[in-house]
Amino acid sequence: MSGLKLRGVRKSFGSVEVIRGIDLDIEPNEFVVFVGPSGCGKSTLLRMIAGLEGITEGELDIGGTRMNDVDPSKRGIAMVFQTYALYPHMSVRQNMGFALKFAGVAKDEIDRQVDEAARILELAPLMHRRPGELSGGQRQRVAIGRAIVRHPEVFLFDEPLSNLDAELRVHMRIEIARLHKELATTIIYVTHDQVEAMTLADKIVVMRDGSVAQVGSPLTLYDDPDNLFVAGFIGSPKMNFLKGVVAESGADVRLPEYGDQIIPLHDSVARPAAGTDVTVGIRPEQFEPDGRTKLDLKIEMIEHLGGETYVYASHNDGEVITVAARDARAVKPGQNFVARFNPTSVLLFGTDGNRIR
Structure with a gap:
């Protein structure tokens, strides 16, 4: 699997700078969580890695290759969004295999890859259903399965659990952690929920106002914060x-x-x-x-x-x-x-x- 390097990465919309010179290393197979309050730039940074937003300044390297100007479809990434974005008229199987079918992959190979993703996500009994017949957690698993079949080098998750109720969020956190262990792939995960960050991450990137406030393991940030912002943000109830x-x-x-x-x-x-x-x-x-x-x-x-x-x-x-x-x-x-x-x-x-x- 691929690691990532960001060097001096900046993003401006006109005269407004929203990402302010970020330097960051993400190791292969690492589970990294971008966390911070609304408007801190974490989703924008994720979209820049995906290629959905351009980089104003600096360099993005994925797996040893400069990616600034590479098309999103050729970056070796797959993204799971906050909204499930499933095709309502298609079955679970058709939704999961659509990207492979669009890419011209043979039907037998599509079935094999979709069945393997369904096994990992425990979706096999639901393959004939349409999205309207699924719960929120089941729909999110289908969206994750659609990403798995592409065999990406890097998974990007943009607040994937924010539409779920509290009990289901806990269940899906366990599912995503298990998925990371089974696939042994690099995951970058965005959330505003520091509990999600603490329970899922190998490494947390705490962001504030478009900059990195601190990077470290969950317990390092909890026990040894560098500043008031990190000390107050990490931990529930707060310090x-x-x-x-x-x-x-x-x-x-x-x-x-x-x-x-x-x-x-x-x-x-x-x-x-x-x-x-x-x-x-x-x-x-x-x-x-x-x-x-x-x-x-x-x-x-x-x-x-x-x-x-x-x-x-x-x-x-x-x-x-x-x-x-x-x-x-x-x-x-x-x-x-x-x-x-x-x-x-x-x-x-x-x-x-x-x-x-």
Whole structure:
């Protein structure tokens, strides 16, 4: 299978630059997810790789060949769109084999390839049906099967699960992960859902405003974000951010909005100058009953999710903090609540939004 290289890739629509100098390496057989908020450029970048949008500047290499000016049909890629785009008057078999028939492939070979794709996707009992007789998940599997029969070097998925309900999305995530393992091919997958990104990807590309905010494995981005944007985007519920200031000693951070609670800086963190404003990041699950630092809060809302409980609380009606609480079935809104954490759990960010390391 083929890998990809993007070097200085830019895209402009008139005077508006939407992709701003992206450099990226995607290895053969890697499952890479482009993730980010709406309008960040992830779908545009995918369409540029597919050849559906031109490249204003920079180079795209697929499998060692420069692809900037190569026709989409000759790039060795297959794309699965958000909408299924199936022919309503054709059966599942006819939909899956249409591209091969159009290319002049012999009928026996079309049947063989379609049957193999149907086996992989467990579509064999549905081959005679038309799209109107299928569920949303079944239609999406047919759309994926139509891509599989082309034997592409690279699969491109553009938010393929966004039209499905929550339960079916989980099922299809498992199906796509299994498909990647069975086909052993390169997949580039676009989504705005960071849970999809975390569960599917070998490598995540977090995008913001047409640029790459950070690239890394799911757990690397979760545990070691480079900036506030990535720290807040990756993780559900998202990371808590507390306003702090470096104490006169230079060895601690004060939290003025939380009764001047002190967080000792651990040795692995750089020491900003006294008086420097910082942002303290801590994830909901990092609060611990025996933590050294405590926050005195009042509960505003509680989410009991069965196996876990999230407490949403604030100090003097300030910023709401999310705490993953253990044994919290008896707590109620309006009650006082003490949240504790250890200083070694926190991350520090500067006023420029970048991580202080």
